[in-house]
Amino acid sequence: MSLSRLARRNNLLSYFGIHVLTFKPRSIADHTRTGYSLLGSLCGCQPNSVSSALGLLPSCSYSTWLHKIHFQIAPTSISSQKSGPILAQRYYASRASANDTQASSQEQKSRKMLIYLTALVFAMVGGSYAAVPLYRRFCQATGYGGTVQRRESVEDKIARHSKDGTVTTREIAVQFNADVADGMPWKFTPTQREVRVKPGESALAFYTAENRSSTPITGVSTYNVTPMKAAVYFNKIQCFCFEEQRLLPGEQIDMPVFFYIDPEFETDPRMEGINNIILSYTFFKVAEE
Amino acid sequence: MSAGGAFGGNRGLRPVPPEKGVFPLDHMHQCDLEKKDYLHCLKSSGHQSENCRNFCKKYLECRMEKNLMARQDMSELGFGKETETNRKTSK
Numbered sequence: 001m002s003l004s005r006l007a008r009r010n011n012l013l014s015y016f017g018i019h020v021l022t023f024k025p026r027s028i029a030d031h032t033r034t035g036y037s038l039l040g041s042l043c044g045c046q047p048n049s050v051s052s053a054l055g056l057l058p059s060c061s062y063s064t065w066l067h068k069i070h071f072q073i074a075p076t077s078i079s080s081q082k083s084g085p086i087l088a089q090r091y092y093a094s095r096a097s098a099n100d101t102q103a104s105s106q107e108q109k110s111r112k113m114l115i116y117l118t119a120l121v122f123a124m125v126g127g128s129y130a131a132v133p134l135y136r137r138f139c140q141a142t143g144y145g146g147t148v149q150r151r152e153s154v155e156d157k158i159a160r161h162s163k164d165g166t167v168t169t170r171e172i173a174v175q176f177n178a179d180v181a182d183g184m185p186w187k188f189t190p191t192q193r194e195v196r197v198k199p200g201e202s203a204l205a206f207y208t209a210e211n212r213s214s215t216p217i218t219g220v221s222t223y224n225v226t227p228m229k230a231a232v233y234f235n236k237i238q239c240f241c242f243e244e245q246r247l248l249p250g251e252q253i254d255m256p257v258f259f260y261i262d263p264e265f266e267t268d269p270r271m272e273g274i275n276n277i278i279l280s281y282t283f284f285k286v287a288e289e
Numbered sequence: 290m291s292a293g294g295a296f297g298g299n300r301g302l303r304p305v306p307p308e309k310g311v312f313p314l315d316h317m318h319q320c321d322l323e324k325k326d327y328l329h330c331l332k333s334s335g336h337q338s339e340n341c342r343n344f345c346k347k348y349l350e351c352r353m354e355k356n357l358m359a360r361q362d363m364s365e366l367g368f369g370k371e372t373e374t375n376r377k378t379s380k
Contacts, residue, residue: 192331201342
């Protein structure tokens with residue numbers, strides 16, 4: 001079967017080779033003309049005397065070449081076809097008996113493979129869905145990547161540390177930064193530049209916000225602690241973020257932040273060189289009346 | 290380990306809401322005096338938080354009085370015998 005295919009291909013290629021060499025249009029104009037003449041020739045092959053004079057004989061011969069292919073391919077294909085199936089038949093006849101059992105076992109094998117592969121696909125998809133809660137649990141268990149290990153409230157932490165009598169010695173300077181989103185006519189600044197605090201001591205800090213416009217504006221703030229890895233130990237007991245705050249026009253107000261740095265900060269080797277923590281707040285406009 | 294921690298470290302950390310929630314704003318400026326005392330203390334003591342803990346305590350007590358903060362025992366918020374020991378060491 002495959003032998004006959006090869007034979008046919010060879011014949012075609014030889015014909016193509018010969019005629020491509022002879023058929024060489026020299027310009028774009030020639031291309032278009034030959035294109036049109038091809039169409040004409042396919043319809044009925046009526047070579048124009050003018051076109052032939054211009055040297056477009058190849059176009060007509062193109063169609064005759066097509067016919068040639070049809071004629072000549074037929075006998076060769078038949079001859080090759082005769083040999084092909086015969087060989088193929090002999091090949092199949094010799095393996096007819098062994099074929100049935102092999103086919104069935106192969107079928108079984110392929111079916112098993114199919115089942116296995118589809119099961120694998122489903123397992124992968126299911127695994128990707130289950131990955132989120134599993135990863136979260138893994139992180140909590142091992143604390144990898146800075147996840148908070150114990151879901152303890154700050155008060156419990158304070159109680160625990162005061163009971164243990166943990167003494168902290170490292171002083172950390174907590175600096176404050178205040179930002180306002182674009183188009184927000186508030187003046188928002190920290191009231192003090194920094195607060196020096198030891199881990200385990202709760203501290204208070206203030207921010208001042210002033211509404212400079214002539215309409216009451218509602219804003220909401222979000223915060224951010226740098227360096228990132230120290231953020232795990234920075235606990236805010238109470239602040240003014242995440243809730244909408246409304247300021248009347250011209251009103252100035254002080255916003256406190258009550259925070260606490262976990263004493264475990266001192267024992268963590270990753271926090272070796274960290275002596276500065278920057279707490280940054282940004283206010284965004286929610287509504288304007 | 291540090292490289293592994295850096296992966297998604299910034300992405301993974303979401304701002305955690307504060308433990309006790311949000312401070313209601315002091316629109317009436319009722320606790321302004323205490324606040325000013327605290328800030329003055331901070332400035333004069335070189336921004337040391339531990340020296341001004343009593344002012345901090347006073348401010349929070351003022352807030353609790355004026356219903357601007359949930360009532361809670363001061364020791365739970367970290368003001369307890371610690372302040373006493375601090376006073377002793379500072380003196």
